[in-house]
Amino acid sequence: GAGVSQSPRYKVTKRGQDVALRCDPISGHVSLYWYRQALGQGPEFLTYFNYEAQQDKSGLPNDRFSAERPEGSISTLTIQRTEQRDSAMYRCASSLTGYKETQYFGPGTRLLVL
Amino acid sequence: QQQVKQSPQSLIVQKGGISIINCAYENTAFDYFPWYQQFPGKGPALLIAIRPDVSEKKEGRFTISFNKSAKQFSLHIMDSQPGDSATYFCAASATDKLIFGTGTRLQVFP
Numbered sequence: 001g002a003g004v005s006q007s008p009r010y011k012v013t014k015r016g017q018d019v020a021l022r023c024d025p026i027s028g029h030v031s032l033y034w035y036r037q038a039l040g041q042g043p044e045f046l047t048y049f050n051y052e053a054q055q056d057k058s059g060l061p062n063d064r065f066s067a068e069r070p071e072g073s074i075s076t077l078t079i080q081r082t083e084q085r086d087s088a089m090y091r092c093a094s095s096l097t098g099y100k101e102t103q104y105f106g107p108g109t110r111l112l113v114l
Numbered sequence: 115q116q117q118v119k120q121s122p123q124s125l126i127v128q129k130g131g132i133s134i135i136n137c138a139y140e141n142t143a144f145d146y147f148p149w150y151q152q153f154p155g156k157g158p159a160l161l162i163a164i165r166p167d168v169s170e171k172k173e174g175r176f177t178i179s180f181n182k183s184a185k186q187f188s189l190h191i192m193d194s195q196p197g198d199s200a201t202y203f204c205a206a207s208a209t210d211k212l213i214f215g216t217g218t219r220l221q222v223f224p
Contacts, residue, residue: 043212098210107157
C-alpha cells in the first residue's frame with residue numbers, strides 16, 4: 001500500500017516568505033506527527049494530531065510555526081515569515097493508533113530559506 | 115531530562131562482525147524504546163522496539179538489550195552486512211512524542 005507522502009519534496013524560498021508543507025498519511029492512520037531533522041541529527045518533535053485534534057504542539061519553535069489537520073487526514077505545516085534558521089528537512093510520520101505504535105515516516109520536505 | 119544520549123557517532127565494522135550502539139536516558143517515565151534505521155535520502159524506518167518489562171528482544175540479527183536500573187539500552191547487530199550500512203537512531207517515549215538520539219552512522223566493509 002501507499003506510504004506517507006509529502007509535498008513538495010524540495011522548497012526554496014526567500015527569507016520573509018510563508019511556506020506550506022503538506023503531509024498525506026497512510027490511509028486509516030489516526031495519529032500524524034511532524035518532525036524537523038537537521039543534517040546529521042535525529043528527528044526533533046514538532047507537533048502531533050489524533051484525528052483532527054492537535055494533541056501536543058510543545059515542539060513548535062515559535063508562533064511562526066503552525067499546523068492543522070482539519071479533516072483528520074491530510075495535514076499542513078505552515079511557516080510564516082521564514083528565516084534562514086528554518087532551513088531543514090521537515091518530516092511527517094503517521095501511526096495507526098498512536099502511543100507505542102510504529103511511526104511510519106515520509107520522505108520529507110527539504111526546505112531552504114535564502 | 116528529555117534527552118536521549120547516543121554513542122558512538124560513527125562506527126566502522128568489518129563484514130561478519132558485531133555492531134554495538136548504545137543509548138542512555140534520564141527520564142524514568144520513558145516506557146517505549148524503538149530503534150530506527152535510516153538510509154541516505156530516505157525517512158527513518160522502525161527496526162525493532164522494546165518495552166521496559168523485558169531485558170532483551172531479538173529479531174533476526176538485531177537484538178536490543180535493556181538495562182532499566184542503569185537507564186541504558188543498546189542495539190547489537192550480529193553478522194553485520196554491507197547492506198546494514200545506514201544511520202541508526204535510538205528513541206524513547208512516555209507519550210506519543212518520540213525523543214530521538216543524535217544517530218550513529220554505521221559503515222560495514224566487505
